Amino acid sequence: MLSLRARAAHAVEEMDLPGCDPARLERTYAQFALVNRAVSGWRSLYLRQLRPRLRPGVPATLLDIGCGGGDVPVMLSRWAARDGLRLEITAIDPDPRAGRFAAERHSSTGVKFRSCTAAELGFEGLSFDLVVSNHVLHHVAEHELPVFLAESAALSHGTVIHNDLRRSAAAYGLFFAGSWPFAGSYIRPDGLTSIRRSYTAAELRKAVPPGWTVLSRAPFRNLLIREAVPAGG
Secondary structure (H helix, E strand, O other): OOOOOOOOOOOOOHHHOOOOOHHHHHHHHHHHHHHHHHHOOHHHHHHHHHHHHOEOOEOEEEEEEOOOOOHHHHHHHHHHHHOOOOEEEEEEOOOHHHHHHHHHHOOOOOOEEEOOOHHHHHHOOOOEEEEEEEOOHHHOOHHHHHHHHHHHHHOEEEEEEEEEEEOOHHHHHHHHHHOHHHOOOOHHHHHHHHHHHOEOHHHHHHHOOOOOEEEEEOOOEEEEEEOOOOOOO
8 A cells, every 4th residue: 555654755757757748748737727726725825925915006026936837827917917916927947848838828918937947047136026836845856955945035035935735645545536537637647646745744844944934734735935034134
């Protein structure tokens, strides 16, 4: 029987392989929107974590790291616009396949998509009011996590929020039972692998450097948050 007691840190998701089926990969990117709406909790995150940090008439900038198919930044952009808030969003992904898909699928949304890494934006001297990511942390090797977090923090002069899966037998079982409709894409096998690779809240607290706060959110998510450090603090 599959054990979820320890992270499957070295498991590989099929869609990350260079030789994966391009048609199946495109279906996966397209279906991310359905999956993220169902399990990622971004509406609640927007209402509780992002919108209170935005002010009417005051433009704000947001960076989404590892945007995949681009559905999350597009949702955030639409919600902000409906609330009369000016939010300029840049979304990046190091995989050029994701970058091309997102840019083509969401070309009329006003979100700026780029195929690059957070480190590359840092070299350009860019910074944003808010930095977020969705289901990225479990992709980062634990020994590389401090560097990734430092890069994301350096890009923000406000709040950083990394939203990720939280590993549990219940999460695995429910996704296994409910993901059959996505059998034609990589959603099902890679989603199960993602759960196996993800952290428990206790593991994540041990893995991150000082200054980061780990919050558990229902049903099966970890939030990793870093607030801006006041000048002179």
